[in-house]
Amino acid sequence: MPGLTMRTRFFRCCLLWAWSGFAGMSAAVAADDKSTLEWLNPPALKPGDTIAFAAPAGPAVMAPLREYAKTLEKAGYKVIIPKGIEERGQGYLGGTDDQRADELNKFIRDPKVRAIFPVRGGYGLTRIIDRIDYAALRKDPKIIIGYSDLTALHLAVAHEARVITFHSPMPMAGLGENDKAEYTFAGRAFRRAVFADQYRQGQQGFVVATPEDRKPETLVKGKASGRLLGGNLTLICSTLGTPYAIQPKGAILFIEDVNEAPYRVDRSLSQLRLAGILDQVAGVVVGSFTSKEPAEREETDRVLREYFAKSKVPVILNYPIGHTPLNATVPHGGLVELDADEAVLKVLENPVRLDNGSQQ
Numbered sequence: 225m226p227g228l229t230m231r232t233r234f235f236r237c238c239l240l241w242a243w244s245g246f247a248g249m250s251a252a253v254a255a256d257d258k259s260t261l262e263w264l265n266p267p268a269l270k271p272g273d274t275i276a277f278a279a280p281a282g283p284a285v286m287a288p289l290r291e292y293a294k295t296l297e298k299a300g301y302k303v304i305i306p307k308g309i310e311e312r313g314q315g316y317l318g319g320t321d322d323q324r325a326d327e328l329n330k331f332i333r334d335p336k337v338r339a340i341f342p343v344r345g346g347y348g349l350t351r352i353i354d355r356i357d358y359a360a361l362r363k364d365p366k367i368i369i370g371y372s373d374l375t376a377l378h379l380a381v382a383h384e385a386r387v388i389t390f391h392s393p394m395p396m397a398g399l400g401e402n403d404k405a406e407y408t409f410a411g412r413a414f415r416r417a418v419f420a421d422q423y424r425q426g427q428q429g430f431v432v433a434t435p436e437d438r439k440p441e442t443l444v445k446g447k448a449s450g451r452l453l454g455g456n457l458t459l460i461c462s463t464l465g466t467p468y469a470i471q472p473k474g475a476i477l478f479i480e481d482v483n484e485a486p487y488r489v490d491r492s493l494s495q496l497r498l499a500g501i502l503d504q505v506a507g508v509v510v511g512s513f514t515s516k517e518p519a520e521r522e523e524t525d526r527v528l529r530e531y532f533a534k535s536k537v538p539v540i541l542n543y544p545i546g547h548t549p550l551n552a553t554v555p556h557g558g559l560v561e562l563d564a565d566e567a568v569l570k571v572l573e574n575p576v577r578l579d580n581g582s583q584q
Contacts, residue, residue: 271300279318282346345372480546
């Protein structure tokens with residue numbers, strides 16, 4: 225650099241070094257940004273497929289697992305129940321963190337496994353979601369189901385792999401009790417969403433059915449479409465501030481919870497509001513908020529209405545989803561339309577593939 229002083233050369237070198245470092249960081253951030261990835265649909269379940277039960281949250285109980293496994297096997301499916309799954313309980317956890325994470329990853333990486341059915345919720349997913357092989361799941365998408373604590377896994381998969389999963393009943397929480405009349409709706413809704421024989425050739429999407437005697441309530445009229453994201457309100461809030469937090473921009477948010485005192489529901493909704501989540505979503509579906517005491521149910525209902533009655537986006541209440549026998553299966557990450565005027569949720573595209581071709 226002829227004509228430049230030593231000091232000028234030094235500062236120029238510093239600037240070039242800083243700029244190259246910034247550019248490298250920007251490239252790394254861009255490479256790590258998965259928000260532009262195409263969403264992938266797992267293949268629908270068909271006879272002959274292998275379904276693996278897993279216990280990534282609370283401990284397993286064998287009786288309902290065997291019962292539901294027999295139902296699946298009679299329909300032509302192969303079922304894997306991990307050996308000793310009922311013996312490894314660690315208090316409120318279905319095993320050590322290593323056991324639970326390794327089990328999920330084993331099934332995610334196994335090309336023969338076409339669906340993973342967590343057996344129950346409870347607690348435990350937030351301890352291991354940073355240890356899941358999301359790259360393997362994106363390379364080989366497969367059906368993952370569940371609700372309650374499984375919300376953490378749904379959100380993480382949506383963030384890291386962009387694979388559609390299913391907010392649904394589980395073998396120990398709704399699916400293993402299909403012989404009971406009150407669970408018939410949940411069983412039908414589950415089959416409608418994930419099994420290949422429920423789809424007709426050329427059909428795209430479907431209206432999520434609701435019980436005839438429990439029609440959801442319109443709180444704020446309007447229509448909106450977007451990716452359906454959310455689940456258990458407590459878990460949505462528990463993942464805020466982490467790499468697996470909900471990505472609310474343009475989404476249809478759905479929430480539910482169970483046995484939370486009204487002030488705790490209030491606190492969680494306040495957190496969503498203060499975090500800017502409620503300002504970014506395109507619509508809201510409020511599911512089941514159950515409490516043991518009628519007075520608490522009434523107070524929780526008041527809190528929910530207080531937060532959403534003046535919303536600028538469509539809102540429906542009392543949607544059949546969550547900790548209730550009437551637990552509809554919906555595609556987490558699926559493209560949906562919320563018609564609050566009619567209190568209807570429509571899945572716009574098939575959330576499962578009807579072929580065996582790969583998506584990457």
